[in-house]
Every structure is written in structure tokens, then in C-alpha cells.
Amino acid sequence: MEIQGYSIDFEKIIKTIKKGKYKKIALQLPEGLKIYSSRIIDFLEKKTDALIILSADPCFGACDIANYELKNLDIDLIIQIGHTSIPDSENYWIPTLFINAESKIEVLKVLKKSIPIIKEKGLIIGLVSTSQHIHTLGYIQKFLSENNLKSFIGKGDNRISLKGQILGCNFSAAESIAEKVDAFLYIGSGNFHPLGLLLTIKKPVIAIDPYSNNVKVKELEELKNQILRQRHGVIVSLKDAEKFGILIGTKRGQQRIDLANNIKNVLKSKNKKSYMIAANNFMSEILEGYRDIDCFISTACPRIAIDDYLQYKKPIITPIELEILIGKKKWADYKLDEITSI
Ligand code: SF4
Numbered sequence: 001m002e003i004q005g006y007s008i009d010f011e012k013i014i015k016t017i018k019k020g021k022y023k024k025i026a027l028q029l030p031e032g033l034k035i036y037s038s039r040i041i042d043f044l045e046k047k048t049d050a051l052i053i054l055s056a057d058p059c060f061g062a063c064d065i066a067n068y069e070l071k072n073l074d075i076d077l078i079i080q081i082g083h084t085s086i087p088d089s090e091n092y093w094i095p096t097l098f099i100n101a102e103s104k105i106e107v108l109k110v111l112k113k114s115i116p117i118i119k120e121k122g123l124i125i126g127l128v129s130t131s132q133h134i135h136t137l138g139y140i141q142k143f144l145s146e147n148n149l150k151s152f153i154g155k156g157d158n159r160i161s162l163k164g165q166i167l168g169c170n171f172s173a174a175e176s177i178a179e180k181v182d183a184f185l186y187i188g189s190g191n192f193h194p195l196g197l198l199l200t201i202k203k204p205v206i207a208i209d210p211y212s213n214n215v216k217v218k219e220l221e222e223l224k225n226q227i228l229r230q231r232h233g234v235i236v237s238l239k240d241a242e243k244f245g246i247l248i249g250t251k252r253g254q255q256r257i258d259l260a261n262n263i264k265n266v267l268k269s270k271n272k273k274s275y276m277i278a279a280n281n282f283m284s285e286i287l288e289g290y291r292d293i294d295c296f297i298s299t300a301c302p303r304i305a306i307d308d309y310l311q312y313k314k315p316i317i318t319p320i321e322l323e324i325l326i327g328k329k330k331w332a333d334y335k336l337d338e339i340t341s342i
Contacts, residue, residue: 062080110208244272254301
């Protein structure tokens, strides 16, 4: 079966279902693949004896395994297409199969556009990407080498399954080679991952987007400065905050209960009140009622505080931003919140 623009290993899915004799399967798809739901279900049900139940809840990453709630439906296998697994967040409740959706878009055209920038400064490059384009890194490294350019691909911590892969909450693959490189070349679309790199590793980032054929360097620096101004403004505005809501994500790969406990203790030592609030999916509507809270601290997905900030009526900060607010860290130490290996 073919899904336009992607390479998805449906054979592996069929083999797994048949081998495990699975009968009731939950299917999780990222937003971009949901338009193919009916075709995928028709195909899998025709090729196997299984009943497929589509999970309509949003699925933003491998951290988000629809497990506990599916137990009641007697699901015996979860298939999540579009993400690679987070090895240290194994699903203990229901066997889970992660199947990547590799983009078939060619990267050579936009890669060639970035070569003059790399050559001009003689940069040694660190290569990073998301699961969608990660399979192109070997090819890109070879191309750079043929152009007499040196590059490295790093290995991430236990939260990362592929070499060179970064998540919006984990840049350990980049960190592992940061000392050897002058700059990072990010392959993929969107700004969050390259911005996260800039804010966390603090080395120049060249982002090449094979969809728009754009090479971004200056634009990213400007965005980074804009975010830093915004985050600084938020932290300063909270100097008199007294009541804090500590957000705990219940998704398997986002749970940081120890961090939430530490935050509560730190706030108590500063004579501040805090309340733990747990949810599977944080969004502005579900926090609207808590009007007497001055500020929320997110220990769930780090993107909530940065990407979705404007959607919320009350400020949301990251645990690192809280440390700056209470004077445990300096503004110069600012970096993006990461969920590292547990
Ligand atoms: S926690 Fe957020 S950034 Fe990390 S994998 Fe999940 S959705 Fe992506």
C-alpha cells in the first residue's frame, strides 16, 4: 500500500499482527496522516483478521501512547504510525508497535543551497533531523564529505531511538557532538526544533526545509531573540506571583512526577503556594477555570509553555524559567526545557 509522499512499512505491521494473532488493534495517527485513516484501516482489515479501532485523540509524538484508556476496550495491540519509539518510555500495559513515516521528498536541492554558507565559514557540521527525514542523514553526510566538508552525527540518550534524531523536548543527539562542531544543519520543516537547538545548545543552526526549499539562518536568530524577549518579559512579570499550578502530563512519555514534587518543595521553601494539576492533554479551555492561580509551571510537554503560550489566559512557564524567577539560576543560563532520559 502506498501513502503519497511517505514510505511506511505496512508489511511489518501485517507481519506483527499475524505473528501475535492480534484481534483488536488501536491505531494512532498524527494529524497529517489522518486523511488516510479509512484507506489504512481498509487495507489492514483486509490483510489480517483484526478489527482496527482508530484513536481520534490527538497524537503529537511517541510520548503519547493511548494505553490506559484503551484497556477497557480490550485492545491487544497499539500501532502508532508516524513516530519512532521513545525507548525509555516503554508501554507496559499493551504491546505497542511504532512505525515511522519517512518522507520521500528529496533533500538535495535545498542541501545544495546551504553549501555556500557552510563553505564560506569552513564550518564543521553536526547533522540533526526529526524521524521524518532522519533516513537522509547518511546521504547528506556523504554529500558533504564529497564537497570536502566535515560532519558528525551524534547519538542521543535513552529517549532517542535513531542517531542524529532530535525531539522538541530532547536535543541530546546534538549535545553529544556539540564540542566537535561549529554549527548544526537541521533537515526538516517547522521552526520549533531548530529554535530549540539554538536555545539549548547555543551554536549556530542552519535549517534546510525540503518542502519550502528554504535555508534559514538569520530568520531563526531573529525568532530566537523574539522568544527570549517574550520569555524574559513573562519571568519579570511574575516576580510577585504567590499561587502556582504545577501541570503534570499523564501521557506515558511526558510524566515527570519527581520534577513536579521537587518544584512543589522549592516553592514551599519560598513560602509560595502550589497545586498539582494533572491532565492527559493540556489546552487553554481546561485551565481557564483556575482564575486564582497566578502562574502555571508545565512539567508536561515543554512545547506547551513556548508554542502554545499565547492561547492561555494565565502565564505558563517551564521549570527552568521558575528557577530563574526564584533566583536559583541566572538569565544567562536560560535554555529550553528538555525531557531527558528517565
Ligand atoms: S513531550 Fe512534546 S516535544 Fe516531546 S515527544 Fe512528546 S510531543 Fe514531542
